[in-house]
Amino acid sequence: MTLDRLAPAIFVLLWSTGWVVAKYAGLFADPLTFLVLRYAIAVTLFLIFCLATGAQWPRTRGEAGHAVISGMFLHGLYLASVWWAIGQGVPAALSGIIAGLQPLMTAAVAPALIGERLSGQQRLGLSIGFLGIAIAVLPKILAIDTGATPILPVIVNVLGMAAATYGTIHQKRFLQAVDIRSIATLQYVGALIVTIPLALMLEDLHVTWSFELFAALAWSVLALSMGAIALLLYLIRRGQVSRAASLIYLVPPLAAVQAMILFGETLTTPMIIGTVVAVTGVYLTNRTPGPIAP
Template identity: 75%
Template sequence: MLLARLAPAVFVLLWSTGWVVAKYAAFFAEPLTFLAMRYSIAILLFIGFCAATGARWPRSWNMIGHAVISGVFLHGLYLGAIWWAIGEGVPAGISGIIAGLQPLMTAAVAPYLIGENITRVQRLGIVLGFSGIALAVLPKVLAIDTDINLFPVAVNVLGMGAVTYGTLYQKRHLQTGDIRAIATLQYAGALIVTVPLALMLEDMRVTWSVELVAALAWSVLGLSMGAIALLLYLIRRGQVSRAASLIYLVPPLAAVEAALLLGEALTWPMIVGTVIAVTGVYLTNRKSESEGASEGQTGKAAAA
């Protein structure tokens, strides 16, 4: 079946467009304000989706709380940091490469937070991954003639810390439950933290236009809804591990898309550093690609 063969690649391609959309949407609305609108619409659509498909809602306040808290980190703080940083001038391609930190951070702290052991090969992968990202990002950031501020880059990196914690939190507290209902509650958690941040940091500027509506539609339907729908399909067919093997392509895909669609420079340090980082991420996660893939990728897809 054609859909079955293409679904993993389409899922990863959808996810990679998030950085380009963030840069494009910043022309028409402030980042956190845009995200607040995106989450609000996504919640309404997910509620309808859950009702139409008979999703099972959590029956305990404890699980509801865990879902909301995970959404604060997986969506609210993670995407909030990335979109704000991009709005402050961090190139979408650079931000996408920084996203490669997430699986590396997860592997690095997992032994301390959830007791997972890592092998020598995985340790090598962590070192290679961080080295590759440094090679890809630092020359651009530290260039004398650059107009990139270091603080937004630091915030972008903090966003990776948020999604890392959110992924581990979900792995610890949300091993069971209907992914459709959990995803809805996660977006509610994201909205809870994003609205106050938007009120504090922004003027809530929105310039309504066809372009803004298109960016909002893609963010909600293509990313928040489409990626999740494909994930559900992959889980049902037991093909999440195939998508996991392609996750490593997201940073280079984001950089190439930013170069083609936004005209951002694609330098040799970015290319070489990304190849090294992708290799490191592969080595770091090679052991776990077929183990618990559904819950690991649930967190990643929810962050899209």
């Protein structure tokens, strides 16, 4: 099987673990402080990788700047929002489900920003996928109250999805011809530019140095910051950004199952039904499209 066929499945499997890692890492470090450590290690390892493999760096300051900006949104604001929200009590399963907003956001703005036109089949697939996410998330949203899941962190979580959407489109619009390896390195520089000030303002920079912390860091850096993000950048470059974003629909159910197994979070009937509907939407979105709708 080619990388084109394997990459989507591997990306979804890796990316879905991010919500569980966020909750687990919060036991040993403040969330934003943990992200600073994660990004610093990722920058170092990616830089070594670039030097060892002869990666091509951006030819102009403009290209380098676009890579940093995309990283500020795609990693910095996005993950800072998600990890802070989980640290404030948003369940990992609910946070993962909120991620299902991203494909619809992407499809809504991609035509205006990058001229991407969707077929009728793709529009139907995105709509069905969003319906599946709505079925899964609505009961949890209705159950939100100040004593269980506070509304502000949920709003921040949603804003994080908007940041990820813009970062993805910025990447597609301005960085199609730049080496993926150097892009990833500069993106984590952008993530640090955002996350360090937030950590200093909002946290005590608490870290409990332990084997568990290093294990969480190792997985976060190697599997997520390097493996999953490299696959995401590859998918964005190889296909339509809306089709790549539609894979996010598959992340919530996987994250919910992992949260149930590891943390005892409830896997409800609506979440199961919503998952089946969302998978159908992803299938339609990623099939070879028919004629492009006018």
